[in-house]
Amino acid sequence: MLTEIVAHRGYPKKAPENTLASFKKALAFSIDILEIDVHLTKDQQLVIIHDEAVDRTSNGHGFVKDKTLEELLKLDFGSWFSPKYNDEKIMCLSELLVLLKKINFSKKLLIEVKTDHFAYPGIEALLVKTIAQFDTHKYQIIYQSFNIATLLKIAKLDKSANLAALFFYPTWQILCLSKKNLITAIHPDNRWLINRIFWLKPSMIRPWKVNDPQKIRKILKCQLAGVITDEIELALDLRKEI
Ligand code: G3P
Numbered sequence: 752m753l754t755e756i757v758a759h760r761g762y763p764k765k766a767p768e769n770t771l772a773s774f775k776k777a778l779a780f781s782i783d784i785l786e787i788d789v790h791l792t793k794d795q796q797l798v799i800i801h802d803e804a805v806d807r808t809s810n811g812h813g814f815v816k817d818k819t820l821e822e823l824l825k826l827d828f829g830s831w832f833s834p835k836y837n838d839e840k841i842m843c844l845s846e847l848l849v850l851l852k853k854i855n856f857s858k859k860l861l862i863e864v865k866t867d868h869f870a871y872p873g874i875e876a877l878l879v880k881t882i883a884q885f886d887t888h889k890y891q892i893i894y895q896s897f898n899i900a901t902l903l904k905i906a907k908l909d910k911s912a913n914l915a916a917l918f919f920y921p922t923w924q925i926l927c928l929s930k931k932n933l934i935t936a937i938h939p940d941n942r943w944l945i946n947r948i949f950w951l952k953p954s955m956i957r958p959w960k961v962n963d964p965q966k967i968r969k970i971l972k973c974q975l976a977g978v979i980t981d982e983i984e985l986a987l988d989l990r991k992e993i
């Protein structure tokens with residue numbers, strides 16, 4: 752089995768993470784999965800950003816949940832990375848879905864639902880509804896979250912949803928849900944996984960975030976389902992060698 756290369760937040764080595772520029776850079780390579788992070792604004796819009804707050808990746812301050820989309824769109828999400836990206840704006844999930852349709856995307860989209868710190872009531876229903884409004888049949892959507900309650904809510908709303916549990920340490924709940932096939936993949940922190948790789952079914956595992964060539968090589972050799980990485984080109988090159 753060929754290990755899938757998962758572009759973590761687009762191509763964050765080459766362009767500001769989770770922006771259009773970052774996604775375009777990643778999609779220029781033959782990646783298998785594009786990973787994004789989703790939060791909810793004050794006016795109930797699904798936006799693509801990693802942190803709960805805008806401070807690290809924009810020229811603004813404060814939490815996404817306390818801002819409207821209009822307020823967020825006034826911020827510069829690129830200059831922190833390089834002045835040449837000063838036009839990068841926050842992206843709505845729906846904008847990305849439009850782009851993927853336009854380019855005939857046929858791989859997988861991995862959506863991380865960031866309900867770890869704030870619950871964002873209603874985010875799961877809004878996500879499922881938004882996805883249903885777009886023609887996503889050409890590609891597969893996988894929802895992932897550290898918050899198992901979020902995954903279970905999505906499972907109730909969409910019986911055929913592909914769900915992946917993110918974790919630092921596995922719990923009995925995660926192992927039971929994967930045994931029952933409610934969770935179809937497990938995405939562990941690689942620091943935990945590397946020494947205990949054989950405890951879990953390889954075809955279900957996509958460790959994150961793996962940028963070290965030795966670790967990537969090991970994952971490829973073990974034929975794990977995927978590797979979530981910032982080092983797209985390195986991982987693609989290493990895969991050719993295996
Ligand atoms: O895809 C898994 C990984 O993205 C989880 O960690 O913090 O980069 O969202 P984080």
Ligand code: CA
Binds near residue numbers: 787
């Ligand atoms: Ca993520």
